[in-house]
Amino acid sequence: MNDDFTRYAQIPDAAAAYRAARADGLKTAACIRMLRDTFDLGLGDAKEVMLVADGVAASRDAHEARFVDDVAAALDD
Numbered sequence: 001m002n003d004d005f006t007r008y009a010q011i012p013d014a015a016a017a018y019r020a021a022r023a024d025g026l027k028t029a030a031c032i033r034m035l036r037d038t039f040d041l042g043l044g045d046a047k048e049v050m051l052v053a054d055g056v057a058a059s060r061d062a063h064e065a066r067f068v069d070d071v072a073a074a075l076d077d
Helices: 014-023 028-039 043-053 060-076
Strands: none
Touching: 014 028, 014 043, 028 043, 043 060
């Protein structure tokens, strides 16, 4: 990969950098690479930044808990 994320390194907040990258047209995989490279985040932490910044969930744990409830409900059927 020949990604240049220097523009985002100037943004001190990971969520703000992610939103800027999305506004610039970066795809999900590139945003994850940017977050991991620029903010030294692990994969799970990068995913959490994206989930929170997109307003999908308050945290990665909260997001994943919804799947647990769905799977448990499906197994009960």
